[in-house]
Amino acid sequence: MMKYPSTVRLLGQSHSLLNQFMAEIRDVEIQQDSLRFRYNLERIGEIFAYEISKELAFSEKEVTTSLGIANVPVLTNYPVLATILRAGLPFHQGFLKFFDHASNAFVSAYRMAHKDGTFSMSVEYASSTALDGKVLIICDTMMASGSSMLHVYKELTARGNPSHVHIAAILSSMEAVNHLKKSIPKKNVTIWLGAIDEELTAQLFLVPGLGDAGDLAFGEKN
Amino acid sequence: MMKYPSTVRLLGQSHSLLNQFMAEIRDVEIQQDSLRFRYNLERIGEIFAYEISKELAFSEKEVTTSLGIANVPVLTNYPVLATILRAGLPFHQGFLKFFDHASNAFVSAYRMAHKDGTFSMSVEYASSTALDGKVLIICDTMMASGSSMLHVYKELTARGNPSHVHIAAILSSMEAVNHLKKSIPKKNVTIWLGAIDEELTAQLFLVPGLGDAGDLAFGEKN
Amino acid sequence: MMKYPSTVRLLGQSHSLLNQFMAEIRDVEIQQDSLRFRYNLERIGEIFAYEISKELAFSEKEVTTSLGIANVPVLTNYPVLATILRAGLPFHQGFLKFFDHASNAFVSAYRMAHKDGTFSMSVEYASSTALDGKVLIICDTMMASGSSMLHVYKELTARGNPSHVHIAAILSSMEAVNHLKKSIPKKNVTIWLGAIDEELTAQLFLVPGLGDAGDLAFGEKN
Amino acid sequence: MMKYPSTVRLLGQSHSLLNQFMAEIRDVEIQQDSLRFRYNLERIGEIFAYEISKELAFSEKEVTTSLGIANVPVLTNYPVLATILRAGLPFHQGFLKFFDHASNAFVSAYRMAHKDGTFSMSVEYASSTALDGKVLIICDTMMASGSSMLHVYKELTARGNPSHVHIAAILSSMEAVNHLKKSIPKKNVTIWLGAIDEELTAQLFLVPGLGDAGDLAFGEKN
Numbered sequence: 001m002m003k004y005p006s007t008v009r010l011l012g013q014s015h016s017l018l019n020q021f022m023a024e025i026r027d028v029e030i031q032q033d034s035l036r037f038r039y040n041l042e043r044i045g046e047i048f049a050y051e052i053s054k055e056l057a058f059s060e061k062e063v064t065t066s067l068g069i070a071n072v073p074v075l076t077n078y079p080v081l082a083t084i085l086r087a088g089l090p091f092h093q094g095f096l097k098f099f100d101h102a103s104n105a106f107v108s109a110y111r112m113a114h115k116d117g118t119f120s121m122s123v124e125y126a127s128s129t130a131l132d133g134k135v136l137i138i139c140d141t142m143m144a145s146g147s148s149m150l151h152v153y154k155e156l157t158a159r160g161n162p163s164h165v166h167i168a169a170i171l172s173s174m175e176a177v178n179h180l181k182k183s184i185p186k187k188n189v190t191i192w193l194g195a196i197d198e199e200l201t202a203q204l205f206l207v208p209g210l211g212d213a214g215d216l217a218f219g220e221k222n
Numbered sequence: 223m224m225k226y227p228s229t230v231r232l233l234g235q236s237h238s239l240l241n242q243f244m245a246e247i248r249d250v251e252i253q254q255d256s257l258r259f260r261y262n263l264e265r266i267g268e269i270f271a272y273e274i275s276k277e278l279a280f281s282e283k284e285v286t287t288s289l290g291i292a293n294v295p296v297l298t299n300y301p302v303l304a305t306i307l308r309a310g311l312p313f314h315q316g317f318l319k320f321f322d323h324a325s326n327a328f329v330s331a332y333r334m335a336h337k338d339g340t341f342s343m344s345v346e347y348a349s350s351t352a353l354d355g356k357v358l359i360i361c362d363t364m365m366a367s368g369s370s371m372l373h374v375y376k377e378l379t380a381r382g383n384p385s386h387v388h389i390a391a392i393l394s395s396m397e398a399v400n401h402l403k404k405s406i407p408k409k410n411v412t413i414w415l416g417a418i419d420e421e422l423t424a425q426l427f428l429v430p431g432l433g434d435a436g437d438l439a440f441g442e443k444n
Numbered sequence: 445m446m447k448y449p450s451t452v453r454l455l456g457q458s459h460s461l462l463n464q465f466m467a468e469i470r471d472v473e474i475q476q477d478s479l480r481f482r483y484n485l486e487r488i489g490e491i492f493a494y495e496i497s498k499e500l501a502f503s504e505k506e507v508t509t510s511l512g513i514a515n516v517p518v519l520t521n522y523p524v525l526a527t528i529l530r531a532g533l534p535f536h537q538g539f540l541k542f543f544d545h546a547s548n549a550f551v552s553a554y555r556m557a558h559k560d561g562t563f564s565m566s567v568e569y570a571s572s573t574a575l576d577g578k579v580l581i582i583c584d585t586m587m588a589s590g591s592s593m594l595h596v597y598k599e600l601t602a603r604g605n606p607s608h609v610h611i612a613a614i615l616s617s618m619e620a621v622n623h624l625k626k627s628i629p630k631k632n633v634t635i636w637l638g639a640i641d642e643e644l645t646a647q648l649f650l651v652p653g654l655g656d657a658g659d660l661a662f663g664e665k666n
Numbered sequence: 667m668m669k670y671p672s673t674v675r676l677l678g679q680s681h682s683l684l685n686q687f688m689a690e691i692r693d694v695e696i697q698q699d700s701l702r703f704r705y706n707l708e709r710i711g712e713i714f715a716y717e718i719s720k721e722l723a724f725s726e727k728e729v730t731t732s733l734g735i736a737n738v739p740v741l742t743n744y745p746v747l748a749t750i751l752r753a754g755l756p757f758h759q760g761f762l763k764f765f766d767h768a769s770n771a772f773v774s775a776y777r778m779a780h781k782d783g784t785f786s787m788s789v790e791y792a793s794s795t796a797l798d799g800k801v802l803i804i805c806d807t808m809m810a811s812g813s814s815m816l817h818v819y820k821e822l823t824a825r826g827n828p829s830h831v832h833i834a835a836i837l838s839s840m841e842a843v844n845h846l847k848k849s850i851p852k853k854n855v856t857i858w859l860g861a862i863d864e865e866l867t868a869q870l871f872l873v874p875g876l877g878d879a880g881d882l883a884f885g886e887k888n
Contacts, residue, residue: 015724015739017716017764023738026731035322035480043712043764050683050713058681065692068874070863072689073681080441086328086349089311098683098709100257103441106308108330108347125330125347127308129441159444197736208734219302219325219351222381237502237517239494239542245516248509257702265542268487269494272461280459287470290652292641294467295459320461320487419514430512479766524885530772530793533755544701547885550752552774552791569774569791571752573885603888663746663769663795666825 007186008177011051012195018047022170022194026210037216038090041141041170045094048139048168048192052079053098055190056135078102079135080162084109084152085125087214088140091170095139103129105136107155109148121151131160139168141213144204146176150183168192171209173200229408230399233273234417240269244392244416248432259438260312263363263392267316270361270390270414274301275320277412278357300324301357302384306331306374307347309436310362313392317361325351327358329377331370343373353382361390363435366426368398372405390414393431395422451630452621455495456639462491466614466638470654481660482534485585485614489538492583492612492636496523497542499634500579522546523579524606528553528596529569531658532584535614539583547573549580551599553592565595575604583612585657588648590620594627612636615653617644673852674843677717678861684713688836688860692876704756704883707807707836711760714805714834714858718745719764721856722801744768745801746828750775750818751791753880754806757836761805769795771802773821775814787817797826805834807879810870812842816849834858837875839866 012019021040024030031037058073082105083092096102105128111119136156143149149167157165165188167180172193180191199207215221234241243262246252253259280295304327305314318324327350334342358378365371371389379387387410389402394415402413421429437443456463465484468474475481502517526549527536540546549572556564580600587593593611601609609632611624616637624635643651659665678685687706690696697703724739748771749758762768771794777785802822809815815833823831831854833846838859846857865873881887 015720015722017719017741019724019739020719020741023727023729023736023740026736026738027729028732029730033477033480035483036477038318039479046709046712047716050716053683053686054681056681058685061689063689063693063874064695065874066694066877067871068865070689070692070874072692072861073685074689075683075686085307085347086326093315096260104308106440125307127330127436127440128444130444195738199734205733208729208731208736211732214349218328218349222350222352237498237500239497239519241502241517242497242519245505245507245514245518248514248516249507250510251508255699255702257705258699261701265490268490272491272494275461275464276459278459280463283467285467285471285652286473287652288472288655289649290643292467292470292652294470294639295463296467297461297464417516421512427511430507430509430514433510482762529751529791530770537759540704548752550884569751571880571884572888574888658793662772662793666794666796 007189008191008193009051010193010196011048012193016047018044018194021047025170026208028211031210031216034217041090041213041217042094042097044170044194045091045139046098049095049098052137052166052168052192077135079137079166080105080129080131082107082128082136082138082152082156084138084140084148086218087142090217091139091141095137105129105131105156107152109151111147119147121147123151123155126155126159128156128159131156131162134160134162135164135166136162137166137168141170142206142209143169143172143176143180144200144206145173146179149176150180153184164188164190166190166192170194171206172196173206175200229403229411230413230415231273232415232418233270234415238269240266240416243269247392248430250433253432253438256439263312263435263439264316264319266392266416267313267361268320271317271320274359274388274390274414299357301359301388302327302351302353304329304350304358304360304374304378306360306362306370308440309364312439313361313363317359327351327378329374331373333369341369343369345373345377348377348381350378350381353378353384356382356384357386357388358384359388359390363392364428364431365391365394365398366422366428367395368401371398372402375406386410386412388412388414392416393428394418395428397422451625451633452635452637453495454637454640455492456637460491462488462638465491469614470652472655475654475660478661485534485657485661486538486541488614488638489535489583490542493539493542496581496610496612496636521579523581523610524549524573524575526551526572526580526582526596526600528582528584528592530662531586534661535583535585539581549573549575549600551596553595555591563591565591567595567599570599570603572600572603575600575606578604578606579608579610580606581610581612585614586650586653587613587616587620588644588650589617590623593620594624597628608632608634610634610636614638615650616640617650619644673855674857674859675717676859676862677714678859682713684710684860687713691836692874697876697882700883707756707879707883708760708763710836710860711757711805712764715761715764718803718832718834718858743801745803745832746771746795746797748773748794748802748804748818748822750804750806750814752884753808756883757805757807761803771795771797771822773818775817777813785813787813789817789821792821792825794822794825797822797828800826800828801830801832802828803832803834807836808872808875809835809838809842810866810872811839812845815842816846819850830854830856832856832858836860837872838862839872841866
């Protein structure tokens with residue numbers, strides 16, 4: 001078993017339904033059913049939300065039942081759920097189904113190609129709730145180079161000062177993990193992944209990967 | 223009963239569960255539950271999708287059952303589902319639950335205030351599938367002045383040439399309807415509304431309306 | 445266009461997404477995906493609920509919005525939703541998603557074969573909320589001979605006196621419709637159908653039909 | 667931290683969204699919204715399904731992606747999902763949303779009061795898929811005395827010989843756990859609970875509990 005940095009949680013490393021759902025979104029036949037593809041992304045989002053919730057703060061609350069008083073732990077604060085357009089939407093939908101009282105942020109990141117062959121990222125659209133002191137979860141289906149995620153991380157943390165940031169991606173390259181870990185603080189950031197794929201092509205595709213998550217969920221872009 | 227132009231369908235004019243769900247999203251108490259608020263927007267999206275589907279083209283298809291052959295009408299082509307960020311997302315989600323094989327477009331429209339007190343619209347983000355020859359449905363929760371909808375209509379029809387455009391909004395002002403009807407072709411456009419509210423304030427709020435649909439669904443913007 | 449008795453509403457007679465979903469549940473390939481099969485039954489249940497709601501009583505209500513008062517029609521009373529185990533459960537689930545405040549009834553009907561080759565029906569399990577003065581909707585996926593539906597109708601109306609009964613089935617034989625119409629009062633009963641299939645076999649299978657809805661939704665019975 | 671027998675998993679013992687959802691179903695105010703009540707039971711069912719899946723058998727499978735081959739672990743066999751009518755239905759619905767390829771069983775258990783003040787259980791309705799060699803999950807919202815669950819366990823294991831049985835209940839008394847452990851084999855049975863409530867009244871209500879789960883989900887019985 002490979003050793004990952006302490007702030008990386010690889011949820012697919014042990015067996016569970018998460019692996020079943022990841023197998024289905026990778027499968028070139030099964031992914032033709034876009035309803036099932038989106039539904040699998042949602043279910044995976046629910047599982048990530050649940051696993052991340054195990055590391056959030058809970059407080060005892062006295063709940064009045066019809067027959068007495070129950071002392072039950074409830075979330076001290078709801079996290080803010082951010083995602084990256086458009087591919088992240090169904091994964092985010094799963095997070096929101098479990099963290100249904102959460103506020104949200106939506107960001108689009110655009111990769112610009114320069115004449116010299118290099119790329120840079122810019123943010124076109126960003127809509128966010130206040131982030132100061134909040135736990136922020138940024139979720140996206142895949143991290144290839146990690147540039148979009150890093151750019152969105154920077155955009156959002158420039159707008160506010162969250163107490164902790166959870167970065168969540170279903171599939172990632174090791175390059176993306178290393179890129180992120182170099183560029184973001186060690187403290188107060190946790191990276192949650194479903195699986196780490198072996199190869200990142202020059203065209204920034206994960207292999208074996210699953211193809212283009214946005215196209216599979218919402219149709220090919222013009 | 224008020225008379226509307228022939229290309230406007232006012233779905234809330236006759237009684238149905240649509241009115242029940244619209245009552246709930248307007249209600250200042252009930253809308254505090256953001257899960258129910260989003261769910262109501264989804265259910266309303268499903269109802270709009272179903273009503274719009276009655277005007278789409280269907281073709282007979284021979285379907286093989288386990289016991290024989292059934293001749294059943296199926297959609298000749300799936301429409302493209304477009305929405306406006308971020309408030310339109312849960313309404314769009316309802317459309318997508320019913321038109322689950324559809325391709326999609328997401329657009330963000332931004333209102334810029336000028337020094338002279340006027341406004342102009344610009345598009346920040348637009349991601350669309352091919353539109354030529356397609357039936358296009360553009361859905362947004364509310365139309366106040368109608369400027370966002372008109373701007374998105376122009377942006378999308380500049381990118382392709384759909385055979386028909388259905389514009390769908392749950393609540394609208396009469397001003398928005400008139401604004402749209404002046405600015406878009408009479409042919410090949412149908413406007414679908416849940417209810418037309420009496421008043422449009424100078425700050426572009428519908429009254430009685432429901433408040434800010436984006437904030438209620440996703441949390442207050444920073 | 446065939447003429448049906450005034451108390452029968454054949455929803456699939458005009459084109460809509462209902463026909464699309466009915467095509468999918470009939471299709472021997474598509475129905476292999478039991479998640480999609482159940483989901484289609486739910487969506488059909490939502491459509492039936494919506495269409496039936498157009499004939500229910502609504503009352504104006506003053507709803508306080510954040511900006512004013514809206515006079516909106518809401519359901520005067522929620523119907524009671526009854527279904528027949530186990531095949532009716534996903535169809536019922538769709539009704540409940542739209543009539544989410546409704547109370548419910550669950551009944552199982554058992555066909556007993558006698559030595560002389562005849563059959564009789566008996567109820568094994570019945571759990572119902574109070575029915576007096578309520579609008580009752582009894583939904584089941586299919587009506588072959590109509591005996592189960594008739595038996596459940598009698599069981600429930602023996603337990604209370606609903607003001608109106610809506611009987612809803614996605615697929616039915618003409619024999620079942622005639623059987624019901626002979627045996628239940630003309631007044632205060634409406635029959636809602638998706639499609640009427642041509643043939644009813646001696647083994648009580650609809651042709652072309654869709655096979656065994658319970659097995660397709662929940663797995664073959666032992 | 668209390669020590670439970672090795673075959674009992676108390677999922678609410680550590681903090682997670684499960685506790686949040688359990689707080690909501692107990693809360694006498696929040697549970698008035700029956701849609702949210704049923705939805706919470708479903709979400710809890712999904713969490714139980716996910717946690718139980720961690721103890722199921724997985725096999726490596728070669729999945730063909732659009733870009734290569736992924737070796738991914740998938741469920742070796744789907745479990746059979748059994749529930750007890752009617753209160754267990756929404757909890758079961760959550761299991762089925764995660765184990766969507768599973769076959770199912772539905773059982774109703776009836777408590778008969780005798781003249782001498784004692785009770786006995788009988789099964790009215792049981793519909794089950796084949797169980798031999800299968801992993802069987804029996805889920806019910808609550809276990810008060812544990813008699814219904816034990817009766818259904820006996821009914822189902824008389825019909826087939828599952829390789830393992832997982833018994834799942836959101837709330838339970840310690841009496842029910844002890845009753846089950848005395849009456850069922852130590853081997854091949856695992857009990858999964860959300861919380862163990864302190865008190866079981868003479869009328870077999872859990873305290874603090876949540877009231878009658880069936881009534882809250884589906885309306886008061888007549």
